Amino acid sequence: MLFKAFSDPTRVALIGCIAKCGRGCSVGEVAECCSVDFSVVSRHLALLARSGVLEATKDGRTVFYRVRYSELCRSLRSLADALDECCPAKGGARNGKCC
């Protein structure tokens, strides 16, 4: 889930690290950026890839993670669109009993 992925400060820092880098980063490179254990970074990056935030490509024994910018943007925008549709002011609501 997208929101769970962004709900941990360490994960956000890792994403920021890769984003700042502007290219695919190996687990080791990302691990150097922050104070947590290598294994922790590995787990977080794998989770972020499963959540669709990152994309993983393997080259030999190194795994490169990069940010899936366009997919993320699309998700956020479609979510915003869905909210707009849902908004009472735009006719997406009803009154009466709650739930």
Next chain:
Amino acid sequence: MLFKAFSDPTRVALIGCIAKCGRGCSVGEVAECCSVDFSVVSRHLALLARSGVLEATKDGRTVFYRVRYSELCRSLRSLADALDECCPAKGGARNGKCC
């Protein structure tokens, strides 16, 4: 934080309940929708209001919560815009050493 707010399934259910309702909902009304305790609902809604997801208005002893659609949309879209700026393909990146 916005993402923390959406990272708990119970909270998402509560937001969904209020959204479906299409108007301001009292704590009691929302509590009827789901299986958790009244106090839990109260706490979650207060947190969501602090996070900017919901808006609280008090009328006598009843508190009405409603979804802040436009603010949420604005946040999501500006985040998407920021990601676009950051995207390497659009000139927001650099190579070299990571971090």
Next chain:
DNA sequence: CCAATACTTGCACTATGACGCAAGTACGCA
């Protein structure tokens, strides 16, 4: 003023998730 309603808060318990270490797997190179 008292009781009832609507919600909030303190407290203890539990579940979830993050963390580090150590062991395991995968791959490349001599």
Next chain:
DNA sequence: TGCGTACTTGCGTCATAGTGCAAGTATTGG
């Protein structure tokens, strides 16, 4: 084939956050 590098996974520990109960606060109406 053996060793080193790059990463993953199992496990125990700890901190954070969700939950329910009970008590507290605030507001309304008789």
